[in-house]
Ligand code: SF4
Ligand code: SF4
Ligand code: FES
């Protein structure tokens with residue numbers, strides 16, 4: 001795995017910092033997340049401490065730092081969804097799954113990631129699970145949705 | 155070039171190119187700052203330092219804006235005060251309301267600003283989930299809720315130490331300062347030097363406070379609680395009690411510690427003398443056999459942790475000597491306890507240090523014997539001040555006393571180790587004596603006495619032209635170590651993590667400025683000038699310790715008391 005990360009990094013021959021985000025994007029696209037090993041390789045390439053690379057990456061919603069769960073929940077936190085209560089939904093998911101935004105359950109089944117506007121503002125608040133959209137989600141609905149996937153796993 | 159500017163309707167002088175803030179400060183005009191650190195490139199992030207400049211529509215951050223000829227500035231107009239007030243009110247909106255229980259109560263820059271700006275109510279309230287405290291580390295505690303994101307810690311850690319333990323990050327939609335992958339501090343690359351604590355304006359970063367542990371220890375019947383303090387403490391405590399900064403008050407400290415109730419009070423400078431003698435022997439051995447040169451000093455635990463993380467390949471070059479703190483602890487537990495028939499389990503050792511990394515060092519597994527630590531509790535200068543206040547002791551009105559027999563004598567060479575360059579100076583004195591049988595003609599080695607972060611000298615001792623390098627701060631040390639493969643002329647390298655050495659340690663009083671640190675340094679050099687015993691090998695009680703005990707120990711026992719080993723540490727760099 002490490003070897004392939006180096007292949008990605010080496011495609012960007014100079015260590016110009018403008019390349020940082022494109023490299024991270026490509027790593028995330030290839031592996032689904034940014035692992036510690038990959039950040040270490042990137043940090044060596046740019047001669048920057050890992051805390052800096054990690055810090056910068058956390059400001060981009062697209063990056064996650066744990067492998068995605070079997071069911072990856074995207075939760076819209078764009079303006080419209082925010083106004084219609086996406087934060088409460090997030091809290092609820094976090095409570096049910098006992099993980100925080102950006103994390104994956106220890107059994108690897110669920111992960112949550114909040115993202116910017118998903119382009120369905122009129123249906124806000126919106127979430128998606130592995131690409132399947134759920135609109136106008138409320139606190140009762142979200143319990144049902146998660147329950148549905150949980151029973152599927154039993 | 156000097157130019158005129160107008161401030162609050164008065165003409166003042168300023169240097170072309172300097173910032174407005176610096177011109178104001180040198181003219182005695184105070185403007186509050188938060189993200190600014192003296193000597194660092196400004197970031198202009200917090201904007202608390204804003205002033206009104208005639209002709210400019212917006213308020214100008216004085217810390218990052220250069221003066222211009224005939225600029226007209228207002229530092230405390232209604233508009234400026236209002237802007238500053240709003241900034242602080244917004245910071246407070248996100249800040250917990252627990253000043254009363256905070257480590258920095260009475261000594262917090264945010265608290266002071268709120269008071270100065272006459273903020274008497276919580277104007278905005280931002281209900282946020284509480285962030286967890288990071289309690290993982292034996293030296294430093296991080297309370298993210300109290301962080302105002304000024305970034306001072308990040309910059310000191312990055313620019314002085316070259317470590318960059320923290321950076322800004324967005325986790326769970328909250329901006330915080332985070333270690334790499336938001337790991338707990340105890341498994342991060344932090345070397346625990348405490349320099350970030352020294353610049354943090356709030357209680358977001360502070361040492362692990364061990365006062366309660368000491369109180370408990372003093373309360374247990376039948377425990378023999380032994381305290382000892384590092385060479386630097388006697389010149390850095392005074393200012394906490396409104397005495398002249400740098401004043402040497404070892405006699406008063408001895409008396410105060412007895413009043414607090416410690417059973418024995420020793421001077422760790424005694425152990426420093428032992429450390430100097432042992433390290434000199436090691437150096438002679440390595441020079442004679444031409445192995446593992448250059449020898450690196452081992453009295454700074456932050457430097458040791460740095461080497462374990464960043465340069466594991468040079469660990470064999472680091473001296474095998476335990477640090478003076480640990481030597482003092484093991485002398486008490488191994489020798490003193492036997493001599494006085496006190497079971498080692500009944501002894502509790504407390505060490506007072508100018509340093510936060512010493513707490514971590516005292517907890518290291520390498521620093522234990524059959525599960526018993528050399529040093530049970532380590533506290534900083536700041537905690538000592540607190541302990542003295544807790545016990546209501548009036549330092550201004552107590553008589554000086556001497557430390558307890560038999561570990562009360564010290565050389566001024568031992569004292570010198572508080573300053574960057576001092577350990578090298580102390581070792582050279584003993585080295586010359588051991589090799590030539592004579593004392594150095596001039597004991598004072600002036601080339602090692604300046605505040606540069608890298609110093610080098612060569613001194614001819616016997617047949618060897620001894621090459622010495624002295625470095626303080628880890629960023630400089632890292633750069634230097636990288637050049638070592640090309641250097642064959644060096645024998646001894648002294649490294650300390652804190653700029654200028656322990657006198658500026660991360661456990662020292664928070665309020666200290668450069669002037670105070672200079673006073674501490676001067677005070678130590680004064681002691682060295684006036685002291686009769688200026689070399690470690692002439693410390694009478696140390697000589698006795700060798701003849702009565704150390705010289706009779708088996709190699710294995712000696713290993714236990716005096717020496718140790720370090721190994722590679724895997725952390726995210
Ligand atoms: S203790 Fe030292 S190494 Fe650790 S974060 Fe603070 S400044 Fe950096
Ligand atoms: S921890 Fe302290 S120094 Fe660091 S950013 Fe927060 S408030 Fe500033
Ligand atoms: S804000 Fe959520 S879909 Fe646009």
Ligand code: FES
Pocket residue numbers: 186187188189190197198199200201202203204215216217218
């Ligand atoms: S002190 Fe000037 S912007 Fe922070």
